[in-house]
Amino acid sequence: MKSQLNVMKYLTVENLREYVTCPYKFYYEYIEKKNRPMDWRHMVQQVINQVVYSYFQISIGQRSATKILGLVERYWSNISPQIFDSRIQYYTVTAQITDYLMQNLTAEQDSAPPLFLFEKFTSTIQEIDMDLSLTIDVAEWSDSSFVVKKYLVDAETDMLMLYNYLIAVFSKKVFNKIPTRIEVTTLLDGKKHTYFPTSEKIDEGIRYLELMNQMLGDFSRLNEVYNEDDCITCPFEQVCKRDARNENEPTTYYS
Numbered sequence: 001m002k003s004q005l006n007v008m009k010y011l012t013v014e015n016l017r018e019y020v021t022c023p024y025k026f027y028y029e030y031i032e033k034k035n036r037p038m039d040w041r042h043m044v045q046q047v048i049n050q051v052v053y054s055y056f057q058i059s060i061g062q063r064s065a066t067k068i069l070g071l072v073e074r075y076w077s078n079i080s081p082q083i084f085d086s087r088i089q090y091y092t093v094t095a096q097i098t099d100y101l102m103q104n105l106t107a108e109q110d111s112a113p114p115l116f117l118f119e120k121f122t123s124t125i126q127e128i129d130m131d132l133s134l135t136i137d138v139a140e141w142s143d144s145s146f147v148v149k150k151y152l153v154d155a156e157t158d159m160l161m162l163y164n165y166l167i168a169v170f171s172k173k174v175f176n177k178i179p180t181r182i183e184v185t186t187l188l189d190g191k192k193h194t195y196f197p198t199s200e201k202i203d204e205g206i207r208y209l210e211l212m213n214q215m216l217g218d219f220s221r222l223n224e225v226y227n228e229d230d231c232i233t234c235p236f237e238q239v240c241k242r243d244a245r246n247e248n249e250p251t252t253y254y255s
């Protein structure tokens, strides 16, 4: 058995990230396969990915602030203001994401075309007996450096740690190269989170993933690890049965 979660074909960054944010979310979406209700974060993330992907496809010399703005306008038009909690939130998020995308992508005006652009890889990490599928958003590779970049709506510390470990362990296994640095830019606050992996960090990352793999198979610990503060903004809020589970009602996850 590759993973204790043999109901899933692969573990991916997305579903592990969901698990780190809230294990209930993970089980609703990937185990019980409930339809994920409309969620503005999810939609905005899709727009960010489309803008970043399209921008890096433009050749050097053709990239400009006007091009970025044009891409944001094109893809943002798919987002309905109705999915936000209020008009004010819609306008605030629109302004912040646009502003920080402009700042960050303008800085990439003269960057060489990335070697990988939203490329998906799959591999078995033997040490933890786990199949992983991972998309590398932007990777710049040269003789002297290997830099991985990702642009997110926002990210908690745990999510950043998970992402950094996954990218570092995966890169070592698949490319036999440890990234020189991993940069995650969170576009709601414009912060850049830079991580410099080392060989020691790879071992640490493997231990971390091993622990996650064990936790993923242990549904009895669900109510120990979710954070109630996240519930207000959660797309599963209306269907979540966390209180019932807290009272030790039997789950059906293993059936």
Ligand code: SF4
Binding pocket: 022, 023, 024, 025, 226, 227, 228, 230, 231, 232, 234, 235, 236, 237, 240, 241, 242
């Ligand atoms: S409502 Fe709360 S406990 Fe339930 S899935 Fe969402 S974040 Fe997790």
